[in-house]
Amino acid sequence: MPHTKEQQKPILLLIDDSPSIHRLLAFKLKNEGLEFLAAFDSTEGVELAQSHQPSLILLDLNMPVVDGFQTMRALKECSQTISIPVIVLSGTTSPEDKVRAFELGAMDFVCKPFDIHELRARINSAIRISRLMKMLEMRAQVDGLTGLWNRAYFNERLASELAEASRNNKHLALVLCDLDHFKKLNDTFGHPAGDAVLQGFAEVLTTELRAYDIPCRYGGEEFVIILPDTDRDEARQVAERIRAALEAKGWPKFPDIHATASFGLTTAGLAGKDDPASWIQAADQMLYQAKHAGRNRVEVFSGPPSDGKAHLALAS
């Protein structure tokens, strides 16, 4: 489920070959509520950035062996570290170096010897900006009404989960759900009631799903759930649990509402294909069957003769 986990202490990674600078900064910034991570050369710095995902990196330009510019390039070429903001700390004051640092992706540039008050202010500003950027990124992926992931996020995530499942020979399940008679519900009880049901169904999803499941609003009254590492039987149980929970749900503000949904489940792509579109088509076919078989039910795609693992769908 979409949520921010930015509540812990921000981690500050300092990459500088001089122990004197490490000690000085650790001392001067000790009251800033930061967690310090120290690297004394470029290789160590890039590794720590990847493994610890710091909120901010302070990077010295003038280091022996691998200098700050090369380090910057390595950080910006790696998908895990590309969005971590970097403040370049340098004893060089030449405009050329500053321009180069910014061109390589630095967020800010501070000359050594630094004024500690200025550095402190710049660190806090960089952390603030990167938080806002993350929030915007998150907003662009979340559906405003339900708080679930939106369709754009779903498209990206399904592709990456499919790739992951086939790479690691893991199960994957996809469930497409559609609220039953939603148009009639809207017409009878009004749009506020319709919105309440959409939100209520989102609540059911977040309650019934496991932490690693990925519920998304697909559009209108359609929802889609990616269930990583889940085989057909397990997925069927999850879908059935959601179906039952929605059916049993009361609507205090609209006591006459009785909301149900239909579910189409697949653990393979249509026609043995393994691309996202084929998986959605397979789930959609099942959803169509569920609707025609009387709604408020789960239909499961039997798929190609396989154990349901993503890689076998690809091979067949």
Add this chain to the structure above:
Amino acid sequence: MTDPKGPAGPIRSEMSSDADMLEIIQMFVDEMPERVAALEDAWRVHDTEALTRVAHQLKGASPGYGYSSVGDAAAILERSLKSADQDLSSVQAQFDHLIDLCSRVVV
């Protein structure tokens, strides 16, 4: 290490009144003989690169520990080394001055 005004006294940190900071200032001072040795070694073998590196680090760190005069002298040496090319004799005065200041640093 002579001074026209006579034997020069110790150089104290401008931040020694900050009691919390004394510990790391002391560490910085304790490491000074090492830095002086590194500078002198580099000088002896005409290693401009090593000289520049130590001067550069001193320039960056010293003012933070309250030794701005050391930082200034290191900056001047670093800058002079850039134009000195291979001829270190032209920066003799700047080198001596930095060594002198580093040797006098106390908490």
